[in-house]
Amino acid sequence: MSRESDFYLRRLHSLLGIIPVGLFVTQHLVVNHFATRGEEAFNNASNFMGNLPFVLFLEWFIIYIPLMFHAFYGVYIAFTAKNNVQRYGTFRNWMFLLQRVTGVFLVIFIAWHLYETRIQKALGTEVDFDMMANILDNPFMLVFYILGVLSATFHLANGLWSFCVTWGIAQSPRSQTIVSYITIIAFLALSVIGVQAIFAFV
């Protein structure tokens, strides 16, 4: 593989993580939150999303293709780093490590999540409130899903910070610190939304 293109691939990786993948994750967590309003509200929302016009086209071009690129190139990035938090235990160095750890975990989590939901739907199973309630009935799966959601919200929030730096939006240390605080708030808000939705199924 020519490494001359690495600069553009990195920029593409950074961009796709926010648009569309980050936007999709936010939308997904918000729609999940219908579960807190009861079984019927969730099923209606789920049916609405699942029956959008051109749904296959939307799925492939807004979710699968960008997500796969982001995931597989991200694994390559994660495994080319030589982490050294023992030597430099700074906030940013920990974020650097956690971004890679959550990224690799998310590849596993999302693959499993897709198998349990989208692929089962393609095989003819109904995706609804009961399906999720059955999955989350298992305490191991409940923990796995909570970790998955927290990893996703962390990876998105911290990715938003590094997006701002990678594209040269936040240059001064002060602006980078302020973006840090904003992304911490985003992480907390999205985590509450996501975890509340999970507990609505239990």
Add this chain to the structure above:
Amino acid sequence: MSEQTTAVKEATAKKTVRFEIQRQDTPDSNPYWESFEIDYRPNMNVISALMEIRRNPVNAEGKKTTPVNWDMNCLEEVCGACSMVINGRPRQSCTALVDQLTQPIRLEPMRTFPVVRDLVVDREFMFDSLKRVKAWIPIDGTYDLGEGPRMPERKRQWAYELSKCMTCGVCLEACPNVNDKTNFIGPALISQVRLFNSHPTGAMNRDERLETIMADGGIGECGNSQNCVVACPKGIPLTTSIAAMNRATTVQMFKNFFGSDHMVD
């Protein structure tokens, strides 16, 4: 007076300094640890201790050994030659004062670079990278080009901070993305592009320098761990430089693709 001096001598003579040094005889041989115990003297730095070991190369077990090799030059933290990993952190050994270090003082070479012998590393990679990113200002022509544009004084003062870089390699050693799996040229080099691009004459080759860091091993390899700015002995705002060059390369990327009449300036 003489009584006092002997009293001081007796008090200090009993104190010793213990060193654990990671040694390596040839570039390809396996590293091993060797301990040394030397007499304490006031105001010692790591280099004066290494000189003491060189004067009498006997290890802590009392066995005669080969003198420890290390690199040094200016002895005032402006050349970068004596950089090594001291108690886990890369820094210059000339400004590493023994009184401020916990013992045993552990010395290791900066393994990001090829080890030549003991604590001596080959930083050729950085010097090659300086050539690659065109870290100079072209002023030669076939005729007298005359004076360049004036640099605002306040900008000169600001750029002076960036010019303190001594290519010591500490930021490369601290960076998780500078390793044998990547070709990343490292934070210092990105900052040098910023320095030469901000010079009024240097800016005439701005786009050429930006192209070099948009290629293999360039700014794209930065993962924002921000260790470099913590590690830099000269306090250079390396992460600000990286973010600035991120912005510059973003603009350059769009200019390259969509076209612009301002490719250079």
